[in-house]
Amino acid sequence: MRRLAPRSRRTDRPGPILTQVSAEGDHERVTPAARTSLRPRLSARRFRGGAAPGPDPTEALETGVAVAAGLREPAGSAAATEALRRLAGLCGAEAAGLVRPGLPDSWWGPGRADGVALAGRARGRRLTEAGRTALPVGDGPVLVLAGGVGSAAARRTAAFVADALERARLTDGEAEAEAARLRALRAQISPHFVYNALTTIASFVRSDPARARDLLETFAEFIRHSLAARGDYVPLAGEFRSVEAYLTLARAVLGERLRVQVRVAPEVLPVPVPVLALQPLVENAVQHGVERSPDGGLVQVSGEAEGDVCVITVDDDGPGMSPEHARAVLAGTAEGAGLALVNVDRRLRAVYGPDHGLVIETAPGAGTRIVLRIPRFQPGVVI
Template sequence: MSVLAWMGLCAATGVLGFTFARGRACRGELAGEPTYLALHVAGLAAPSLRAGLTSGSARKAVRHLRTLLGTSALAITSADRVLAREGDGIPGDDRVLAEVAVVMAGGRPHVIAGEPGAVFVPLTVEGRMIGTLAAYDPEVGASLVRTATEVGRWVSGQLELAELDTSRRRTLEAEMRALRAQISPHFVYNSLTTIASFVRTDPERARELLLDFADFTRYALRRVRDFTTLADELSCVDRYLLLERARFGDRLRFTVQVAPEVLRVPVPFLCLQPLVENAIKHGMPGEVRVVIKDAGPEAHISVEDDGIGMDPEHVKAILDQDHKAGIGLSNVDLRMRHIYGHDYGLVVDTAPGEGTRIRLRVPKSRIAHDLL
């Protein structure tokens, strides 16, 4: 009998024992030991699972999980791979994955009759099925199904904690990179050089550009965790564009179209300027267009250029943080997903020679921001 099954038996016996004044014996003699064993074995498996669902973590956890279930064999799978197996009687990977596909399609435990029988239970993270726990045993009854389901829920909980740990770590890393890269050293150098070039020929314009530069740097050096409004973000973008226009002259053209209704919408600090900077980098010479529309419960933002475009695989590497270039884009994408959810990352439409359009959505509700 598995540790958890023993605990379940003790719980049922404990109720009856309490009714007939026999509860002390059950709790002392039966409940204490299996409870300790279950917690001990679960504690051995937990550190591995907190690393996420990988081949390495599955191999370290599978033996402890099999002990917890008390089955003859156990397999841990992702959606498309058998990550680890322990015990005898598990079929080949192809047969296991065929049953995994059934679970992934149905979203519920799946029982297989036979010798040995098996019960497959889904492993989920934030409502997404990412794999299964497959318990094999000569006798697969209702008790094993219930026990395997509960163990699957516990494993899913550990994997959710792993996902949260990873998200927090990546967000902190992104914020540190954002703090270091809020103002590009090249931008500072080029801006000051441009301003210096006007000091003698057009002192008044040099003065105005210097004030624009001061306003931009004051804004960009705020705390990266702060929220601001779209109006403030647009003011920052306006000053950035004026400084870049002074540098590039007529080679840089830009238009900004904004629905007045969205100006007071709260947004993460410095979420717009990196997109404009990317558009100038890939769109010169050419036109940069910023369009912000009112879309009911959301504000829809689009930053577009008609420049050289990018390879979609290159963009994917940037957003996956596998590329040193495009740090600004990956930071904005990661922060948007962390604050609002996975559906609120950047959407990049591009191809070589076709220009680039970057879209993002921002909920208007303050609730989303207050949850940060």
């Protein structure tokens, strides 16, 4: 990788005015005053009156976290049963359970059958019958407490713990969604590219064994990063190494039709970024910007710091596209377009917020630029 040299924007392209397109809307439009968050909103529960919300708010919160952790274990396991015992003790209940519709439930104490029946009648709303209270946890399982929860303080404590469980459940859901998006990206590595790369390597085995060996090592590095990288985040340096490996293989396949410039500022190399945040964008530029042009084209990749933000751009001088098509690409509805850009955009927005998705600058005949603006320091984003 070369050190970043001063770069000026393309000035030799006449004609079309570039339009910035992102999932949040076009650049020319007025930004809506209210934006819809990707995260589900939690139900608000207010403690009314002057009574204290249970024995000890700190203990209730800690118990809620412990219950959430214990109930991640298989239903009926010792960890799940112990978590429910602690919850019942906190609320002064004789029994406690977490009932999952259509799945095995976890229970501690007597009255299991009656508790499960009450959970089935709750149907998404709080329900109290015969000293038993059912508290739905979002739209998922139902928390049931039996006996000794008639006081307002105990009910408030149970509601407080149910909120803690709901937050834990939503966090788990976000993590599962992120893992699914990453699996989808890894599954979208082009079989056509892999076949062409291996065929090209094979063609050098006899005529140029040294080059064949180098390309095979490059291919192994590309596959290792794309399919076997551990963790959710890697240093930006790792993403650029993967990009360089991909471009080396692509140049072996396309020859002089593919011209490449990669520039990165040293200060952004340690910045943690989601795995496979960059390589799919470069592959998109090669496939749609270079391979579709009879004379090939130029792909430029750069990374630089702007204050507390790392700005990454991927340029190609291919045919470009209309703003309407760019919007359809980010929405995943463009005919013939892959889902890689959609997955990268959604992963970035989920990690950094709705203002940090992909931005596409393009126009027919003017090439395409994809811009990522990633905070250099983001809570929770660590390697």
